[in-house]
Amino acid sequence: MLAWFKQRLRALMFLTVFIGGLSYGSYTAALHPNLTTWEREGLLIRNVPVEEKVVALTFDDGPDPVSTPVLLEILGKHQAQATFFVLGERAQKYPQIILQMTSSGHEVANHSYTHSDFNKLNKEQIREEIRQTNRIIAQLSGQTPVLFRPPGGFLSCEMVDLVAGEGMLVAYWTWQQDSKDWRRGKPATAIASHIVANIQPGQIIIMHDAGENGLQTAKAVDILLSQLQQDGYRFVTMGELIRLGGSH
Numbered sequence: 001m002l003a004w005f006k007q008r009l010r011a012l013m014f015l016t017v018f019i020g021g022l023s024y025g026s027y028t029a030a031l032h033p034n035l036t037t038w039e040r041e042g043l044l045i046r047n048v049p050v051e052e053k054v055v056a057l058t059f060d061d062g063p064d065p066v067s068t069p070v071l072l073e074i075l076g077k078h079q080a081q082a083t084f085f086v087l088g089e090r091a092q093k094y095p096q097i098i099l100q101m102t103s104s105g106h107e108v109a110n111h112s113y114t115h116s117d118f119n120k121l122n123k124e125q126i127r128e129e130i131r132q133t134n135r136i137i138a139q140l141s142g143q144t145p146v147l148f149r150p151p152g153g154f155l156s157c158e159m160v161d162l163v164a165g166e167g168m169l170v171a172y173w174t175w176q177q178d179s180k181d182w183r184r185g186k187p188a189t190a191i192a193s194h195i196v197a198n199i200q201p202g203q204i205i206i207m208h209d210a211g212e213n214g215l216q217t218a219k220a221v222d223i224l225l226s227q228l229q230q231d232g233y234r235f236v237t238m239g240e241l242i243r244l245g246g247s248h
């Protein structure tokens, strides 16, 4: 999986950096200096080069006993697939929600065990956060995740190497698709319009199904799916998006 991705990214690298650099100068200033190298080497992913109108919705920090079931119902209503970056300790607490995700065709991925500040953890502790969560998800779903999204978007050379050593990919997101949906009081309409206004094929859209604004996020998904499906967009898991990118 990584080899083709490496090739694809190498080919599109210049264009992405050039256009991205011009349009999103304010974002690129905050990036880790190695980010584009990791992308080129197939260690980290932020979007996928596809020609069709297909994107991946991703939800972090769950499962949440209130908002995640609401979100799953909305996704089901629109027949859209998504990827859930769950916390190991929450997956343990709410195993039925994990089963509901996998039986509905969604992808369950790894967002660490406790959502600790990785700046304060050593290499062994970070490895254990990842492994423990993979074990829990594998026990519940029968599938070991290949995607890891570090809590708070933490990045370091050591962590990226470690994730690769676990046979996993650092699953980042498309910068222009961070609607900050988790912010208190952010209404569903504002979250949805941010995503609709910035939509492009191949994007990895970050949202949060847990936290105090989780129900607004779920409502936003209802709005944006109605609008974007009408515009011809399909919503697939990150794994499927990566496969589609590799088939060109």
Ligand SMILES: [Zn+2]
Binding pocket: 060, 061, 111, 115, 151, 152
């Ligand atoms: Zn998170």
